[in-house]
Amino acid sequence: MIVAERKPMAEIIEMVKDCKKVLVLACRGCVTVCSAGGEREAAILASLVRLGLKKEGREVEVIEGSLVRQCDREYIDSIDQWQGQYDAILSTACGVGVNFIANLRQKDMVYPALNTTFFGGSTEQGVWMEQCAGCGDCVLHLTGGLCPVARCAKSLMNGPCGGSVEGRCEINRDVECIWQSIHDRLGAFGRSAQMEVIAPIRDWSTAGHGGPRKTVRKDLTV
Amino acid sequence: MSFDPKITLFSCHYTSQQSCAEGGHELQQLGFPASISMVRVPCTGKVQVTSLLKAFEDGADGVYVVGCPVDGCHNVKGSVRAARRVGAVQKALAELDVESERIAMYHLPRGLQPQFIAAGVEMDQKIRDLGPSPFHKI
Numbered sequence A: 001m002i003v004a005e006r007k008p009m010a011e012i013i014e015m016v017k018d019c020k021k022v023l024v025l026a027c028r029g030c031v032t033v034c035s036a037g038g039e040r041e042a043a044i045l046a047s048l049v050r051l052g053l054k055k056e057g058r059e060v061e062v063i064e065g066s067l068v069r070q071c072d073r074e075y076i077d078s079i080d081q082w083q084g085q086y087d088a089i090l091s092t093a094c095g096v097g098v099n100f101i102a103n104l105r106q107k108d109m110v111y112p113a114l115n116t117t118f119f120g121g122s123t124e125q126g127v128w129m130e131q132c133a134g135c136g137d138c139v140l141h142l143t144g145g146l147c148p149v150a151r152c153a154k155s156l157m158n159g160p161c162g163g164s165v166e167g168r169c170e171i172n173r174d175v176e177c178i179w180q181s182i183h184d185r186l187g188a189f190g191r192s193a194q195m196e197v198i199a200p201i202r203d204w205s206t207a208g209h210g211g212p213r214k215t216v217r218k219d220l221t222v
Numbered sequence B: 001m002s003f004d005p006k007i008t009l010f011s012c013h014y015t016s017q018q019s020c021a022e023g024g025h026e027l028q029q030l031g032f033p034a035s036i037s038m039v040r041v042p043c044t045g046k047v048q049v050t051s052l053l054k055a056f057e058d059g060a061d062g063v064y065v066v067g068c069p070v071d072g073c074h075n076v077k078g079s080v081r082a083a084r085r086v087g088a089v090q091k092a093l094a095e096l097d098v099e100s101e102r103i104a105m106y107h108l109p110r111g112l113q114p115q116f117i118a119a120g121v122e123m124d125q126k127i128r129d130l131g132p133s134p135f136h137k138i
């Protein structure tokens, strides 16, 4: 899922300080699962916005709403139901949701309440870890299913580097050296020889270095 | 500056059960501050972040939660959960440049113990020292 976290309140208050009516718009997709922008977090945020603006001596009406997802046109259209009740939308979706609102609603000002951080999953309650960087040219079949792009500090394709010590990464001993784990995992499947194969220099254009990426499925277009 | 604070206490049934005896008169006799209004909940683990914030929205100058001892919660982890939520509100208050001491968590033995009164007195004094809530401007 896409993982995100709430922006600092001072930053959010600065965005909405001139608003009289704010719609805090939750997303019931990924950000609900990572407890950053679902209905519960939106209710907390609405309360904090009211308090923050009261402290600045400003009166504001804050209403809450939520969409199944904010990354689909059909749901964005349903923002019409709150028409006239807001002068800005404070979205608790990931950056995709905020962009979709901006793309599709020319008259609506939209602000991001979250910092979208990574694609990951929960490793224990309350903890999320990055797992994939969406590089567009997946190598997991070569690395035992463990991602060197997202999970190696240097995104090495031929690891580990000389800084790997006892399975820990040189940037911080709290960080797993994923190349050590790749090695161990390949070994467990009798495929250690895979580690000897030198990966060629990568073309990173699929990783976003070649401009915004787009997927077209001709079989699905109408 | 002297003022009459308004303090909201969320307390679990087990910690505060005897404090309601005789219509709360006993509490008063023991010196429990009149500035504190108590909201009894079945378990402090039930108190959501939104409930704590709502208390501030409703005009509280300070808020505190009294739950069972960390290792002796009637509902195992209720008071630990409450403490985490109090921590989240403390962090949010700091982000709004408001004193995070305006909200606190106490883990106290069950029943009407002297510590229950002492926590109330401490909170009352703390909020008097901090002054009125900065959320009362309008």
Ligand code: SF4
Residues within 6 Å of the ligand: A131, A132, A133, A134, A135, A136, A137, A138, A139, A140, A147, A148, A149, A150
């Ligand atoms: S190799 Fe690329 S696509 Fe595959 S998991 Fe890593 S970042 Fe994601």
Ligand code: SF4
Residues within 6 Å of the ligand: A151, A152, A153, A154, A155, A156, A159, A160, A161, A162, A163, A164, A165, A168, A169, A170, A171, A176, A177, A178, A179, A180
């Ligand atoms: S120690 Fe391991 S994870 Fe860290 S940079 Fe080197 S190869 Fe990558």
